[in-house]
Amino acid sequence: MSARRIFAGPARFAAIAPWLWMALFFLVPFGFVLKISLSQTAVAQPPYLPVFDLTEGFAAIKAAFAALSLDNYRLLVSDNLYVLSYLRSMVVAAVSTTILLLIGYPVAYAMARLPLKWQGIAMMLVIVPFWTSFLIRIYAWINILQHDGLLNQILLALHIVSMPVVWLSTDSAMYIGIVYSYLPFMILPLYATLAKMDPALLEAAGDLGASPQQTFWLVTFPLSLPGVGAGALLCFIPILGEFVIPDLLAGSDSLMIGQTLWLEFFTNKDWPVAAAVAVVLLVLLVAPLALYDRLQRRQLEAAR
Amino acid sequence: MNQTKRLSRFNITSLVLGLAFLYLPIVILVIYSFNASRLVTVWGGWSLRWYADFFNDRAMLDAAWMSLRVAAVSATLATGLGTLAAVALSRGERFRGRTLFSGMLYAPLVMPEVITGLSLLLLFVALNAERGFWTVTIAHTTLTMCFVTVVVQSRLGKLDRSLEEAAMDLGCDPLRAFASATLPLILPSIVAGWMLAFTLSLDDVVIASFTTGPGSATLPIRIYSEVRLGVKPQINAICTLVLALITVVIVAASLATKLTSTRGESAAPL
Numbered sequence: 001m002s003a004r005r006i007f008a009g010p011a012r013f014a015a016i017a018p019w020l021w022m023a024l025f026f027l028v029p030f031g032f033v034l035k036i037s038l039s040q041t042a043v044a045q046p047p048y049l050p051v052f053d054l055t056e057g058f059a060a061i062k063a064a065f066a067a068l069s070l071d072n073y074r075l076l077v078s079d080n081l082y083v084l085s086y087l088r089s090m091v092v093a094a095v096s097t098t099i100l101l102l103i104g105y106p107v108a109y110a111m112a113r114l115p116l117k118w119q120g121i122a123m124m125l126v127i128v129p130f131w132t133s134f135l136i137r138i139y140a141w142i143n144i145l146q147h148d149g150l151l152n153q154i155l156l157a158l159h160i161v162s163m164p165v166v167w168l169s170t171d172s173a174m175y176i177g178i179v180y181s182y183l184p185f186m187i188l189p190l191y192a193t194l195a196k197m198d199p200a201l202l203e204a205a206g207d208l209g210a211s212p213q214q215t216f217w218l219v220t221f222p223l224s225l226p227g228v229g230a231g232a233l234l235c236f237i238p239i240l241g242e243f244v245i246p247d248l249l250a251g252s253d254s255l256m257i258g259q260t261l262w263l264e265f266f267t268n269k270d271w272p273v274a275a276a277v278a279v280v281l282l283v284l285l286v287a288p289l290a291l292y293d294r295l296q297r298r299q300l301e302a303a304r
Numbered sequence: 305m306n307q308t309k310r311l312s313r314f315n316i317t318s319l320v321l322g323l324a325f326l327y328l329p330i331v332i333l334v335i336y337s338f339n340a341s342r343l344v345t346v347w348g349g350w351s352l353r354w355y356a357d358f359f360n361d362r363a364m365l366d367a368a369w370m371s372l373r374v375a376a377v378s379a380t381l382a383t384g385l386g387t388l389a390a391v392a393l394s395r396g397e398r399f400r401g402r403t404l405f406s407g408m409l410y411a412p413l414v415m416p417e418v419i420t421g422l423s424l425l426l427l428f429v430a431l432n433a434e435r436g437f438w439t440v441t442i443a444h445t446t447l448t449m450c451f452v453t454v455v456v457q458s459r460l461g462k463l464d465r466s467l468e469e470a471a472m473d474l475g476c477d478p479l480r481a482f483a484s485a486t487l488p489l490i491l492p493s494i495v496a497g498w499m500l501a502f503t504l505s506l507d508d509v510v511i512a513s514f515t516t517g518p519g520s521a522t523l524p525i526r527i528y529s530e531v532r533l534g535v536k537p538q539i540n541a542i543c544t545l546v547l548a549l550i551t552v553v554i555v556a557a558s559l560a561t562k563l564t565s566t567r568g569e570s571a572a573p574l
Contacts, residue, residue, distance in 0.1 A: 015392035018385045018449065022408040025446040029423030032430050087551060107322035110315035122319070124558065129326045131552050133502065133507040135524050136543040139531050140329035148346075148536060150332060156570045183326060234414060241416020243510055248531060257522060265422065266513075275426065278419050289411060296410045 030282070037072055037275035066249050072276035082260060082277065086284070092246070093239040097180045099203040103179065104186035104231060109220075111187070112194035119195065126191075130184040138177050138248055145173050145249075174250035178239055186231040193227030194220070226295065233292040241281055257281055334547065337540035354541035364526060364542065366405035366519035367548075371506055371523035378444035386452025387494055391482075393453070394460040412450045419513030420447060428515060432550065434519030443515040444508060448501035455500060460486075492560050499557035503550050538573070 076082040111122045129137065144150045145167035152164040197220065205215040243258035247275050250256075255263070257277065265274035336510040337355075341348025358364055389409055393402075411421060424443045425435075433439055463486065471481035516522065523546070530539050 002373040012392065014395075015402075017410070018389035018392070018453075019401065019405055021385055021446070021449070022405075025424065025427070025442060026408050026412060026420075029427040032426040033419075033423045034427055070341070083514040103322065103325075106314070106318035108317040110311065110322075113315055114313050114319075122323075125323055126326070128554060129330070129505050131554050132522070133332065133503075133543070133546055135507060135509050135527060135531075136333070136546060137329065139535075139539065139543060142531065142535055144329055180325065180329070183322070187322070218483055222559070237414040238416055241418050243416075243418050244528070258416060261418045261422065271426075274422060278422050281416065282419060283417075289414070292414060293407055293410050296413075297406060 018049070028058045033275045033278050033282075036272055037279045038069060039272045040069060040071070061272040072272050073280075075273060076276055077278060081255075082257075085257045086280070088254050089240050089242075089281075090152060091240075092174070092178070092237050092256060093216065096175060096182070096239050097236045099175065099179050100182055100186040100235050101232060104190055105228075106194060107183075108187045108190035108194055108227075111191050122147075123188075123191065126184050126187050128276040129190075129247075134181055135244065137181060138245055141173070141177050141180065142168065142248065145176070146304055168249065174246050177245040177249040178242065181245060182235045182239065185234045189230035189234060190224065190227040193224045229291075230295050233288055233295065235287060235289050237292060240285065315418040325341045326388050329541050330547065333540055334544050337537070337544040339537060339540075342537065347456040354537045355545070357538045358541050361538070364523070365567060367507040367521050367523045367526040368542075370437065370520055374441050374444060374512075374522060375502045378441045378448060378505050379498050381441070381445040382449035386449035386497055387447060387490075389449065389453045390456035390460055394457050409450050409453050412447055413454070417508070417510035418514075421511040424511070425514040435515065436520040437516070440512050440520075440522065443511050444501075444505040447508070448504050451500050451504060452494075452497035455497040456490060456493050460488050463489055468533070496557045497562040500555045503553055506546065506550070 001108070024188060107126075111119060111126070114122055118272075146152075147164055147166070147168070152161075155161045155165065201219055201223070202215055205219045206212075210218065240259045241261075242256060243262050246256045247259055247262070261274050261277045261281070264270045264277060324558075338350050338352065339346075339348055339352065340351030393406055393409075424439075424446070428435060428439050467485040467489070468481050471485040472473060472478065476484065507524060509522075509528045512522045513525055513528075516525065522541075522543070527539060527542060
């Protein structure tokens with residue numbers, strides 16, 4: 001008799017509690033976001049109209065549907081602020097992911113070539129920053145990048161620059177912060193695919209007369225593409241909605257969409273517009289999320 | 305094989321530079337937290353005065369206490385739920401809603417925090433829940449249980465099933481077989497999952513900002529609002545304390561993993 005078959009029954013019951021939890025606290029809330037994005041802004045507590053009230057029965061539901069409006073979405077399209085911050089988020093996420101790939105790949109490649117006993121240590125060293133506070137790591141960079149910070153002190157001492165360079169509140173600072181924070185997310189999936197690679201393939205390429213460069217570009221790199229895809233999505237998707245890093249490190253003249261959402265919500269108290277911004281961001285994320293979901297599933301269930 | 309596997313100078317350089325990039329800023333932060341000078345960038349000798357400042361700052365201490373409570377409770381809830389989810393995903397046959405289930409568990413891992421935070425807040429408002437400790441805890445549980453699921457599931461996937469089968473051949477019912485054969489083997493990854501959930505909760509500023517109520521700020525929220533106003537030596541000290549706590553947690557987690565897991569496998573997150 002197969003253990004798998006017998007396990008299947010009880011295992012199904014194990015799904016009930018987490019299923020309900022995620023449905024209630026992850027899936028259902030999106031319904032509220034959608035609903036409120038279609039509501040009117042109001043000076044009230046909570047600041048939106050109409051408030052859904054099921055106790056008043058069907059008539060109330062009908063009235064509520066009649067009051068739904070696309071005004072918030074019209075605003076998003078008509079006001080440059082929103083279009084520009086969506087575009088900026090796309091550009092920042094794309095550029096950061098490219099830089100991350102350029103930095104992460106050589107590191108992951110070197111890790112995969114380490115002697116086996118060193119690989120575990122190197123992996124631990126990459127994971128530890130992922131565990132340590134992300135806010136603290138951004139703060140650490142503010143220390144370094146500020147006007148009389150360490151970076152400027154070093155640059156001045158080496159006579160590379162004659163005046164302190166303005167780093168904070170610039171795009172360079174933001175890119176440094178993003179690359180720094182997301183580097184482990186890029187390195188780990190890359191390393192995972194590179195370490196699994198069959199060395200016999202490289203040997204075969206060498207035996208057939210390929211130079212190390214040729215072997216890399218014709219064998220190693222194409223075979224590592226799933227890792228490249230996983231790493232890129234793991235970085236691109238969250239960077240697209242990033243708030244803390246651009247808020248602390250970039251200038252305030254152009255905002256990323258996460259900042260715009262935050263501003264609408266916390267400063268302008270315009271919940272319906274904030275919800276509409278979230279809905280549009282979510283729509284932009286559907287394709288990369290679906291792709292990521294497929295990769296993740298394939299990777300985790302390969303062992304099934 | 306030997307020739308292709310040898311490290312080139314380029315490999316070594318990229319590894320060293322990569323790790324230096326990851327660690328130097330943190331090291332610098334820790335060193336400056338012991339700086340006696342009020343000016344953050346001028347070295348004024350070693351001192352513990354900023355640590356003393358922190359322990360005299362009532363508001364900061366309250367926030368830290370709140371964060372620790374949220375992290376402990378949410379990590380525990382998340383570990384229970386996440387482990388159940390991992391078992392269901394890796395041992396259950398196809399059940400209705402399985403695709404949706406795994407989608408719901410993988411999506412929060414990459415979902416921008418502003419969206420998760422906003423949607424949870426709107427739910428809490430609609431439910432008329434009083435915002436504070438429990439709303440933040442529920443929000444953090446929702447996020448971190450997905451990480452626990454991934455960690456435990458990857459361990460379950462690597463596990464040899466013959467032990468479960470043997471236990472059942474010896475007359476255990478599936479539940480007993482799981483408890484006596486499988487659970488001890490995945491315990492290290494469950495511990496690692498708890499620790500990861502704890503540190504992630506301790507770290508979060510965005511979701512907590514959305515879901516908390518007036519008067520119950522978490523430590524990251526307080527740090528964040530101070531940092532927006534500029535660098536302060538006291539913040540260096542607080543950050544160093546948080547880092548120390550997280551380091552203890554990581555070391556404990558890796559020891560727990562090492563003690564029981566088989567060689568060559570690790571319960572690495574992601």
